[in-house]
Amino acid sequence: MTTISTKPYLLRAIWEWCVDQGFTPYLATLVDENTRVPPGYARDGQIVLNLSPDATGQLQMANDFISFQGRFGGVAHSLVIPVANVIAIYARENGQGMAFEPELEVPEEEAEATEGESGEIVQDISDATAQARGERSAEPQPPARPPRGSHLKVIK
């Protein structure tokens, strides 16, 4: 039996903690050929997703993959995120949570090429646009900067 890492257990723990405390769980993940996310929402090869019960449907946080239904620009999407791609989970309200070292050992050049192949359109979404939408969705709250580091514990 291959030993499963503690990572999926910790992701579920922080997610549960956020929801119990009334916080919004945000998941930051690397976007590559193994992720299924709506095109046009990734920035710099990353995306931050709202995993709150209000913003997701059929959320499953398994040991290998996180999957859910989310609305982006009013359109329903099925998202799939390998646990290996996840780089952080934290509460939107205070930045508390946990960060992880990326597990993907892809050389930078190859990573760029892969991103191109998958047809990912890195698009800048301005704050104004996002606010104008006004709806509760799993969309990243731009600017999709990495979470505030001071509250996050990096797990290597």
Next chain:
Amino acid sequence: MTTISTKPYLLRAIWEWCVDQGFTPYLATLVDENTRVPPGYARDGQIVLNLSPDATGQLQMANDFISFQGRFGGVAHSLVIPVANVIAIYARENGQGMAFEPELEVPEEEAEATEGESGEIVQDISDATAQARGERSAEPQPPARPPRGSHLKVIK
């Protein structure tokens, strides 16, 4: 509402990970006037407890306290450990898990006095004695050294 820390969630997560992987969850905790542990098993104001389902009864890992029934030297005891006292949870088999900074801000002198007042008998249990017992129990596996640091992530 007071925000609960992520610590009890992380303790449950690592415990669950250990059990799912077939590992033995060990809990290291500071012993003081707030802990209820069998006298004579703490060393240097700390105790390491076996939290495996086989070694415990009525295990509850709540947000404030961890409580369970355990056998020590063949005698059943009720143990209560405040989450604040916990300094680590890890798998006996490979040392993987998570360490926490002690939350107790007690000056060293006072800590020693408190330990004396609680009637805690710090007793050296030799490996030979422990092996001779041979029974499955929640007793610490001496020497009750801190878990191997290299695998533990200290959460501050």
